[in-house]
Amino acid sequence: MGSTLSPVLSHHWDAEKSWTLATYEADGGYQGLRKALEMDPADIVTAVKDSGLRGRGGAGFPTGLKWSFLPAPDGGPRYLVVNADESEPGTCKDTPLMMASPQMLIEGVAITSRAIGCDHAFIYVRGEILHVYRRLLRAVEEAYEKGYLGKNILGSGYDLDVTVHAGAGAYICGEETALLDSLEGRRGQPRLKPPFPAVAGLYARPTVVNNVESIASVPAIITGGVDWFRSMGTEKSAGFGLFSLSGHVQRPGQYEAPLGITLRELLEMAGGVREGHELKFWTPGGSSTPLFTAEHLDVPLDYESVGAAGSMLGTRALQIFDDTTCVVRAITRWAEFYAHESCGKCTPCREGTYWLKQVLGRIEHGQGTMEDLDTLLDVCDNILGRSFCALGDGATSTITSGIALFREEFEAHVTGGGCPLDPAASALFEYTPRRSDVRALSGTAAGTVGA
Structure with a gap:
């Protein structure tokens, strides 16, 4: 498969000033928008649905199907929100895409907005990546100047405004309903569903929330066609x-x-x-x-x-x-991240991620017990499927799989009094739990997670 690669999203990343509108147009940019403006909006939705494009933000839900969930127009506004709050450890695809080719995202926003009947779209960017925020702002300005955004786009009679919004640095805002709350000026916390955003999203109006890469893939589908897109990937995971x-x-x-x-x-x-x-x-x-x-x-x-x-x-x-990596140390760092980023709205995630961090800390530094391994699995079981959103579930994934695959390494931390790969690192740290930690790690407290 490696010999058949055909870069699409990254096609002109190595071009001089790839982020400018002139470079993007020279590479065929905005041809998809021109074609889409001549299509019936329903046909755009059908094309994306038939292409098999699935959400590139993690869940993999069919993009065109998500668009089709919007209720029939009622004369009120409807919105497109692009989730650019990429902040999970190890995830770094949307940021380089927006840096190298922001116009591709903007063209995708325009086509998608046309398809769903939206006249005001939002791009919600992770607050820490100020350089991306500035680049998107300039790219939107260029698109307005050339008539790809604003009033009467390319003489079609279609109007679209795009707002680039910077978040305040909360990982939880990667969850679509927490993102919407943040965008409305409230504290970013997941909403109870239903109603789903397609029915009552931003400002309680029908809203589509899609990942950056999902939206950036749309122009290529419109220009290349459904069959071309489906010629790549697999039958159920196309493109x-x-x-x-x-x-x-x-x-x-x-x-x-x-x-x-x-x-x-x-x-x-x-x-x-x-x-x-x-x-x-x-x-x-x-x-x-x-x-x-x-x-x-x-x-x-x-x-x-x-x-x-x-x-x-x-x-x-x-x-x-x-083979130089301590799996316990790596998993502990991830657990610390999720405990820090829990919004605190639900008990299983708020309390459970904190306990996971504390138990793993004891094990990593050679002060754990064999019973701690069972405690970890028990707490994970009480979080999984019981948290308000997927953050709690995600926090348990590496722990349960790590113990299943590397239980001997976890046990070696207990029996050997520290990390077998780097004993000196364990000796440098003496784990001294606070009084609240001791209470949280007790069997009585742990039993309340599933309550």
Whole structure:
């Protein structure tokens, strides 16, 4: 498959000033919008639905089907919101796309807005990436100047305004309803569903929320056609996508490939695991997906195959860890992240992620017990499926899979009094729990998670 790659999203990333409108137009940019403006909006929705494009933000829900859930027009506004709040550890595909080719996203926004009958779209950008925020602002200005946004776009009679909004740095705002609350000026916390955003989203109006890469893929579908798009990928996971390789690889970066490619093929393109070491474990879809090992090198990276193998394709954030990595330490760092980023709205996530962090801290530094391993699995079981949104579920994924795959390494931290790979690191830290930690780690408190 590696010999048949045809970059689409990243086609002109290496061009001089690739982010400018002039460069994008020279590469065929905005031809899709011109074509879409001549199409019936319903036909655009049908084309995207027939293409098999699935959401590139993690869940993999069919994009065209999501658009079709909007109720019939009632004369009121409806909105498109682009989720650019990319902040999960290891996930780094939307940021380079917006940096190198912001006009592709804006063209996708215009086509999608036309399809769903939206006249005001929003791009919600992660607040920490100020350089991306500024680049998008300038790209939107250029699009207005050339008539691709604003009133009477290209003489079609269609009007569209685009607002670029910077978030305040909360990971939870990657959840679509928390993002909508944040966009409305409220604290970012997940909403109870139903109603779903398609019925009552931004400002209680019908709203479509899509990932950056999902929207940026739309112009190519309109210009290339449904059959062209479906010629790549697999039957149920059609098309192409950006695979982010990071960690212990020779050439980390973004690799655009058809869905269904394997990590073995991607590693060949990336020069393999760093010299002198072997692959130990990896994440197929970011830090909220169950771990894979070298045994999974040939699992096709599509939604169905990865799911059948026991994990999730997620955001295709392939974090590669070699044999020098302590799996307990890596999982503990992820657990600390999720405990910090929990919004606190629901008890299982608010309390459970905190306890997971504390138990893992004890184990990592050689002060845990064998019973702690069972406690970890018990707390994970009480969080999974009981939290308000997917953050709690994601926080448990690497823990449960890590213990299943590397239980001996967890036990070695207990019996050996610290990390077997780096004993000195354990000796430098003495874990002293606070009084609240002791209470939280007691069996009585842990039993309340499932209450």
